[in-house]
Amino acid sequence: MRVTYRGDYALKVVLALALNYGKDVVTIHELAKRIDAPIKFLEQVLLDLKKGGFVESRRGKMGGYRLARPPGNITVGQVIRFIDGPTEPISCVRNGYSSCGDMYKCVFRKVWQDVAKTTSDIIDNVTFEALAFEADSEQEVLVYSI
Amino acid sequence: MRVTYRGDYALKVVLALALNYGKDVVTIHELAKRIDAPIKFLEQVLLDLKKGGFVESRRGKMGGYRLARPPGNITVGQVIRFIDGPTEPISCVRNGYSSCGDMYKCVFRKVWQDVAKTTSDIIDNVTFEALAFEADSEQEVLVYSI
DNA sequence: GTATACTCTACTATGTTAGTAGAGATAGTC
DNA sequence: GACTATCTCTACTAACATAGTAGAGTATAC
Ligand code: FES
Ligand code: FES
Numbered sequence: 527m528r529v530t531y532r533g534d535y536a537l538k539v540v541l542a543l544a545l546n547y548g549k550d551v552v553t554i555h556e557l558a559k560r561i562d563a564p565i566k567f568l569e570q571v572l573l574d575l576k577k578g579g580f581v582e583s584r585r586g587k588m589g590g591y592r593l594a595r596p597p598g599n600i601t602v603g604q605v606i607r608f609i610d611g612p613t614e615p616i617s618c619v620r621n622g623y624s625s626c627g628d629m630y631k632c633v634f635r636k637v638w639q640d641v642a643k644t645t646s647d648i649i650d651n652v653t654f655e656a657l658a659f660e661a662d663s664e665q666e667v668l669v670y671s672i
Numbered sequence: 673m674r675v676t677y678r679g680d681y682a683l684k685v686v687l688a689l690a691l692n693y694g695k696d697v698v699t700i701h702e703l704a705k706r707i708d709a710p711i712k713f714l715e716q717v718l719l720d721l722k723k724g725g726f727v728e729s730r731r732g733k734m735g736g737y738r739l740a741r742p743p744g745n746i747t748v749g750q751v752i753r754f755i756d757g758p759t760e761p762i763s764c765v766r767n768g769y770s771s772c773g774d775m776y777k778c779v780f781r782k783v784w785q786d787v788a789k790t791t792s793d794i795i796d797n798v799t800f801e802a803l804a805f806e807a808d809s810e811q812e813v814l815v816y817s818i
Numbered sequence: 819g820t821a822t823a824c825t826c827t828a829c830t831a832t833g834t835t836a837g838t839a840g841a842g843a844t845a846g847t848c
Numbered sequence: 849g850a851c852t853a854t855c856t857c858t859a860c861t862a863a864c865a866t867a868g869t870a871g872a873g874t875a876t877a878c
Contacts, residue, residue, distance in 0.1 A: 527673060541780075553853090564837065564838085569855080573856070583856090584854090585853095586854055587844090588846060589846090589853075589854045590855085631810055633806045633810070634683055637795065638675070641673065641790075641794050644794065648786050648787050657779050677868090700823075700824075719825070729825090730875095730876080731825080732823060732824075732876025732877060734822085734823085734877060735823045735824060735875085735877090736824085
């Protein structure tokens with residue numbers, strides 16, 4: 527698996543919206559500032575996230591974005607797969623058995639499948655609810671430690 | 673982690689040489705045929721593997737390649753990291769803490785570190801001795817099942 | 819000395835990544 | 849109803865990575 531800047535920004539912007547869940551919408555401008563991303567680049571990412579059903583938007587003045595679903599219902603795996611594509615480390619494991627040939631059993635296949643599985647076990651079990659909670663407590667720790 | 677064709681060919685050619693360990697050298701021509709790789713591309717990969725201390729070569733007539741170390745002493749992780757580079761999923765986890773900023777603790781860092789760790793746990797514990805054994809028994813199963 | 823096989827450097831075509839640019843549509847506010 | 853803030857959509861580009869190809873050069877067995 528390789529996380530691109532698109533994927534990185536997507537995860538961060540979803541987290542930013544998760545931290546604002548239940549409150550008002552947030553503008554791209556504000557989001558770009560919070561996660562330190564180029565605004566025009568983030569636009570595209572948000573548009574994709576909207577098509578993926580992760581966020582919804584309101585146009586015009588007082589417009590902005592918010593999560594389309596509760597943060598506990600969105601995982602890192604869902605977002606990163608939607609934005610960056612499959613997470614399997616090699617194409618033949620991604621696309622079924624085509625390139626390996628189903629007759630000759632490649633001994634590396636099991637290795638890549640194992641990597642894919644342990645990776646999925648992690649990213650599919652981290653919700654944005656958990657991440658938001660974590661980010662919040664960090665904030666508190668910082669506040670109390672001043 | 674993403675395995676490229678270079679990496680894939682590298683692993684396969686090392687396995688081919690592991691299956692021939694202790695015997696005579698094998699020519700690029702023969703190796704390219706066995707693993708089904710473009711011969712001129714495989715040349716470069718083998719040259720890299722030589723620089724990495726994985727294989728050694730003899731030039732001229734009767735020349736060819738063989739493993740430089742016992743197969744039990746070479747892991748998938750060693751080869752793939754040398755050929756394809758670091759296996760961490762995101763640059764800031766690859767290159768220490770530079771891009772994350774050490775003050776603000778990004779909540780995704782732990783996720784990527786976990787992915788990197790479980791991946792390493794797999795690829796660093798698969799030796800080419802084990803793979804060669806596996807490939808050999810498969811061969812036998814095929815023979816007996818005819 | 820010649821055939822065979824490894825060595826080394828350079829070049830290329832294609833795709834991916836990380837943006838930038840700008841015109842268009844929509845919704846509040848005066 | 850104009851104005852302005854905001855999202856929407858398409859197109860373009862520069863830089864880099866990937867997967868090769870090409871060809872001249874060097875060593876070694878016979
Ligand atoms: S050829 Fe598909 S995993 Fe090896
Ligand atoms: S910024 Fe480095 S892991 Fe998030």
